[in-house]
Amino acid sequence: xxxxxxxxxxxxxxxxxxxxxxxxxxxxxxxxxxxxxxxxxxxxxxxxxxxxxxxxxxxxxxxxxxxxxxxxxxxxxxxxxxxxxxxxxxxxxxxxxxxxxxxxxxxxxxxxxxxxxxxxxxxxxxxxxxxxxxxxxxxxxxxxxxxxxxxxxxxxxxxxxxxxxxxxxxxxxxxxxxxxxxxxxxxxxxxxxxxxxxxxxxxxxxxxxxxxxxxxxxxxxxxxxxxxxxxxxxxxxxxx
Numbered sequence: 001x002x003x004x005x006x007x008x009x010x011x012x013x014x015x016x017x018x019x020x021x022x023x024x025x026x027x028x029x030x031x032x033x034x035x036x037x038x039x040x041x042x043x044x045x046x047x048x049x050x051x052x053x054x055x056x057x058x059x060x061x062x063x064x065x066x067x068x069x070x071x072x073x074x075x076x077x078x079x080x081x082x083x084x085x086x087x088x089x090x091x092x093x094x095x096x097x098x099x100x101x102x103x104x105x106x107x108x109x110x111x112x113x114x115x116x117x118x119x120x121x122x123x124x125x126x127x128x129x130x131x132x133x134x135x136x137x138x139x140x141x142x143x144x145x146x147x148x149x150x151x152x153x154x155x156x157x158x159x160x161x162x163x164x165x166x167x168x169x170x171x172x173x174x175x176x177x178x179x180x181x182x183x184x185x186x187x188x189x190x191x192x193x194x195x196x197x198x199x200x201x202x203x204x205x206x207x208x209x210x211x212x213x214x215x216x217x218x219x220x221x222x223x224x225x226x227x228x229x230x231x232x233x234x235x236x237x238x239x240x
Contacts, residue, residue: 005229006101007092012057012073012227020050026072028056038070041086042145047158049075049082049147056084057227074227081225082147083187089145090114090127092223092230093183097128097141103235104219105181108132109139119170138178142167146184146194146220154191154220154236156184160201168207171216181217186236187225194220195239209240 018027018035023043029035038058042049055076061069073088074081083089096102097112109130116129118140130139148158157164171180184194198205212218222233 004231006096006232007088008229009057009073009227010059012059013070014227015056015058017050017052017054017056017075019052020046025068026050026056028058028070028072030058036070037068038072039068040072040084042084042147043086044157045159046084047148049077049084051077074225077149077188078190080188080190081227083145083223083225083230084147086145089185089187090143093141093143093185094128096232097130101232102183102219102221104217105130105139105141108137108179118174120173124166124170139181140171140174140178141181141183142171143183143185146186147188148197148200149188149191152190152192153239154184154186154188154194154222155197155200156194157197157201157204161204164201165204165207168204168211168216172211172214175215179217180211180215181219182211183219183221186220186222189222189224189231189233191222192236193239194236212240 015028015030020026026038026040057074058070072084100106110133111131113129115125118126126140127143128141146156148155174180196205196208220236222236224231
């Protein structure tokens with residue numbers, strides 16, 4: 001196994017995307033000529049990352065209880081592999097947190113808890129709650145999968161997201177009693193800069209800048225995606 005990978009994929013099957021439809025489904029032609037229907041975990045618009053005729057990779061599950069045996073994992077866009085499985089970023093970040101491989105957070109926590117209720121009504125769940133042994137340091141970390149790109153610029157979101165706006169507001173509400181962190185998982189290796197996608201959700205862009213001004217820690221994390229595994233490339237500079 002390549003030691004530079006922070007995550008290694010199971011054996012994947014190559015194919016060609018025929019169509020993505022009904023949000024959750026994708027028809028894919030495997031090398032054998034068989035056309036299978038794979039689960040698509042990304043239910044958003046997937047702008048620029050769902051073009052028919054593109055090379056893709058799928059994983060296969062042996063779980064007999066699953067309705068669909070295949071999951072769509074990767075797509076090739078302009079000679080770059082892009083991660084499609086939106087369930088994966090949180091798993092990768094959890095592993096990085098447990099191994100203390102995330103910049104700016106090293107040494108600040110000793111415990112990692114996923115999916116912890118928080119907010120005024122406790123109806124929201126933070127992706128990760130990080131605490132130290134004393135209980136005095138508390139870090140709330142939210143993860144956002146990012147696949148929209150323009151040239152070498154990674155953008156989030158790719159559509160109006162009231163949920164995303166709510167998350168930014170809830171992170172601001174944690175100040176100054178805790179350290180809120182918004183982490184953007186840039187799920188493709190061809191983007192070197194990150195920016196809020198004002199053209200797709202101007203209100204999100206305004207809240208993003210307000211959150212930064214108030215002290216929310218923004219971590220745009222770059223990742224190289226390959227059919228074998230995922231490498232961490234460091235933080236992308238911001239363009240505001």
